[in-house]
Amino acid sequence: MTVPTAQAHALDRRSLHERIAADLRDEIMSGDLPPGGNLPSTAQLKARFDASNATVQKALQLLKDEQLVIGRAGAAVTVREHRQRTMRPAASLARSESGEPYRWLGQASQHGTSARITLLDVSEVRPPSDVAAALNLADGGTAQLRRQTLTIDDEPAELVMSYYPLSLARGTVLSDKRRIKGGTPTLLAELGFPPRRSVDRVSARVPTQDQHQALRLPGDLPVLHTLRVVYSDNELPVEVTVMVKAGHLYELQYEFTPE
CATH class of the missing domain: 3.40.1410.10 (Chorismate lyase-like)
Incomplete structure (x- = not known):
């Protein structure tokens, strides 16, 4: 999956954790990340988005607040069933x-x-x-x-x-x-x-x-x-x-x- 370039980031004024959450949210709603399935690991997300652990956790917290995913620190984060x-x-x-x-x-x-x-x-x-x-x-x-x-x-x-x-x-x-x-x-x-x-x-x-x-x-x-x-x-x-x-x-x- 292609990650937006630095030039594209300059046009998106959202913070990095909001941009990460937006990409993951779209994959959840389109079914690429299906209900009951796990999100990529923190390490995978850090590498994919060139982000720190804290930034990835802030992105995941947004999705948890929206009740799209469930999970706790140190464990796999799972897409919730039948949310949409x-x-x-x-x-x-x-x-x-x-x-x-x-x-x-x-x-x-x-x-x-x-x-x-x-x-x-x-x-x-x-x-x-x-x-x-x-x-x-x-x-x-x-x-x-x-x-x-x-x-x-x-x-x-x-x-x-x-x-x-x-x-x-x-x-x-x-x-x-x-x-x-x-x-x-x-x-x-x-x-x-x-x-x-x-x-x-x-x-x-x-x-x-x-x-x-x-x-x-x-x-x-x-x-x-x-x-x-x-x-x-x-x-x-x-x-x-x-x-x-x-x-x-x-x-x-x-x-x-x-x-």
Whole structure:
């Protein structure tokens, strides 16, 4: 494997231990260092990166803090099992049958995990500008916010902020501080606004203070930020959701069929 040259290092202003952790992290997430396998020894890493023992240990500590590897000083460091989860956004758009739980919960349980949704806040707010534009709100307009966290195996997986037009949400359970049985796709259909089309805009961002705390992030790693707009009949926007996940623990899988 090629190690970056000194000239390349001059363009990368991260400390050496951060650069080492970045290379190893990429190999873990790509599967070159598979779950259950050992990382190269400290001696091998020192030689590969031309680094001191202390620098290599600082790099390994970053990966331990991120829960990507486990091990102790003087012992082999091992890649943790099943750390990166694949999330399929399209699954959350499907309606649940009457009496069934929200589809996301059911899918998480099928993978042998315990999953739950915690409702944090329900309030009328002035949304961020990109959300307001997606909902076609007038300047200074407000929307119904439902803010919640999705947790898998007692680990926060996602911070979710869903916004709805007040004309749609007022007087419905969307404005109540309680869980919606079957999820919002089912409820929107029952209210006469069946989801017909969804558009996702995904980007990598530096987490805000609120996101860092809610997701219990270990450092300065980016988050996956998704802005989803759900349209009903006549291209009416009925829901805009901002979803934030830890970038080093989750990937998004989309499937497309050529036309």
